[in-house]
Amino acid sequence: xxxxxxxxxxxxxxxxxxxxxxxxxxxxxxxxxxxxxxxxxxxxxxxxxxxxxxxxxxxxxxxxxxxxxxxxxxxxxxxxxxxxxxxxxxxxxxxxxxxxxxxxxxxxxxxxxxxxxxxxxxxxxxxxxxxxxxxxxxxxxxxxxxxxxxxxxxxxxxxxxxxxxxxxxxxxxxxxxxxxxxxxxxxxxxxxxxxxxxxxxxxxxxxxxxxxxxxxxxxxxxxxxxxxxxxxxxxxxxxxxxxxxxxxxxxxxxxxxxxxxxxxxxxxxxxxxxxxxxxxxxxxxxxxxxxxxxxxxxxxx
Numbered sequence: 001x002x003x004x005x006x007x008x009x010x011x012x013x014x015x016x017x018x019x020x021x022x023x024x025x026x027x028x029x030x031x032x033x034x035x036x037x038x039x040x041x042x043x044x045x046x047x048x049x050x051x052x053x054x055x056x057x058x059x060x061x062x063x064x065x066x067x068x069x070x071x072x073x074x075x076x077x078x079x080x081x082x083x084x085x086x087x088x089x090x091x092x093x094x095x096x097x098x099x100x101x102x103x104x105x106x107x108x109x110x111x112x113x114x115x116x117x118x119x120x121x122x123x124x125x126x127x128x129x130x131x132x133x134x135x136x137x138x139x140x141x142x143x144x145x146x147x148x149x150x151x152x153x154x155x156x157x158x159x160x161x162x163x164x165x166x167x168x169x170x171x172x173x174x175x176x177x178x179x180x181x182x183x184x185x186x187x188x189x190x191x192x193x194x195x196x197x198x199x200x201x202x203x204x205x206x207x208x209x210x211x212x213x214x215x216x217x218x219x220x221x222x223x224x225x226x227x228x229x230x231x232x233x234x235x236x237x238x239x240x241x242x243x244x245x246x247x248x249x250x251x252x253x254x255x256x257x258x259x260x261x262x263x264x265x266x267x268x269x270x271x272x273x274x275x276x277x278x279x280x281x282x283x284x285x286x287x288x289x290x291x292x293x294x295x296x297x298x299x300x301x
Contacts, residue, residue, distance in 0.1 A: 005039040008032055009047065010068035013061065016054045073136045077270060089279045090119035096138035100222030101263070102126035105241055106142065106284075113283045120276065128196035133268050140267040140277055142284070144198045147266040154266040155281070157288050160239045162201045162258035165249045170232040177235070180211055180256060187215040187234030189225050200258035204237060208256075244294050 011021040012032060022032045040047050047061035057065055097106060102124060110122065131137035134151050141147065147154055166176075177183050188209075193202045195218075209216075215234070219225045222238055226246070229236035235252055239261075242249060265284060271277045 001042070002039070005035050005042075006064075006068055006071075008035045009039055009064065010072060012036055012048070012055065013057055013065040013068070016056075018055070077136060089117045089275045090121075091276060092121045092123055093140065093276045093280055094123040094125060094138045095140050095142070095280065096125040096127070096131045097142040098128055098144060099126045100239060101142060101144070101241075103221070103223040104226065104239070104245070108245065109287050112287070113280070116283070117279055120279065133266060136268070139271060139274075140265065140280055143264050143266065144261050146262060146264050149266075151269045152266045153269055153272060154264050155285075157263045157265050157284065158241075158292070160241055160261040160263055162198075162204050162237055162261070163240050163254065164235050164252040164256055165229055165238045165242065166235045166252050167229055167232050168248060168250050170229075170234070171250055171252075173232070176250075177252060180208065180253065183208060183235065183253075184212050184214055186213075187217060188213045189217045189219065189228040189234045189236035191220060191222070191225065191237075192218040195220050198258075198261050200261050201237060204256075204258040208237075241291070244291060 008021065008025060008027070011025055012018060015021045015024065018029045018032050018036075021027075022029045025032065036047065043060075043064075045060045046058050047064060048055040049058055095106075103126065107124065110124075113122075114120065125131065125138055130143065130147070131141065132149065133139075133141055133147070134149055142157070144160070146156075174186060177186060188205075190205050190208075191197050191201065193205050193209075217228055217233055219228060225236045225238055226242065228234065229238065229249065230246075238249075240251075240257070243251065265281060267274075267277050267281070
């Protein structure tokens with residue numbers, strides 16, 4: 001099967017328009033149309049329903065588009081591996097992690113990575129949904145549980161506990177709770193138990209809500225919870241890795257915390273030799289070591 005025709009078909013199917021595909025391929029609309037028609041003739045089938053507002057794939061077109069999409073992903077992987085065979089670290093690296101960890105821990109530390117590798121282009125994808133690494137939805141992931149997908153290299157980075165935190169000014173105004181029962185006199189800031197989050201956090205919220213909390217503020221990510229705490233709206237449920245970067249926060253009822261939440265780094269087996277992966281992996285591990293040392297020094301003081 002003619003690769004040029006498949007490449008043009010893929011671009012048309014992805015763009016949904018002969019004109020847009022032609023612009024991307026630097027071909028005229030008529031040239032693109034001829035190639036698609038020729039491919040349809042060679043396969044003896046219709047690949048697109050043609051409408052005034054664009055093109056819609058037929059069932060046969062969907063099957064072929066699935067195949068070309070997989071081919072493109074494999075080509076992207078091969079291209080990345082070829083580029084990464086050089087000693088230099090450059091190009092795009094797609095990193096996925098949760099909104100909380102990405103905004104509160106990872107993003108503030110990326111300046112150090114860019115100082116070392118200025119030609120690296122990080123695409124930071126923050127969401128609770130677990131992206132499919134083997135299908136190259138992302139290159140590398142940091143997740144709050146061990147990834148279950150096959151063909152992944154995984155490394156445990158650290159452990160996190162969810163706990164209660166408040167601004168010192170808030171506690172001066174409202175008082176520091178001496179027991180879990182005292183939380184009924186305070187506003188609890190947390191994620192909704194039904195929102196996407198680590199299960200340990202939702203279990204802790206449920207346990208605390210059993211104490212007849214009179215006022216609550218739900219935010220759908222930990223960055224929002226942190227903002228509520230900093231602005232003295234109440235006592236928030238936050239990950240304990242914030243204790244170093246936000247030393248002014250006060251840990252409330254330190255004996256009240258979630259079960260351990262493991263933090264894992266993972267990437268596809270096929271990217272084992274990627275220089276970009278190695279650079280990011282080593283950077284994160286170095287930052288974890290520095291974070292642990294700083295936390296230990298804080299406790300000694």
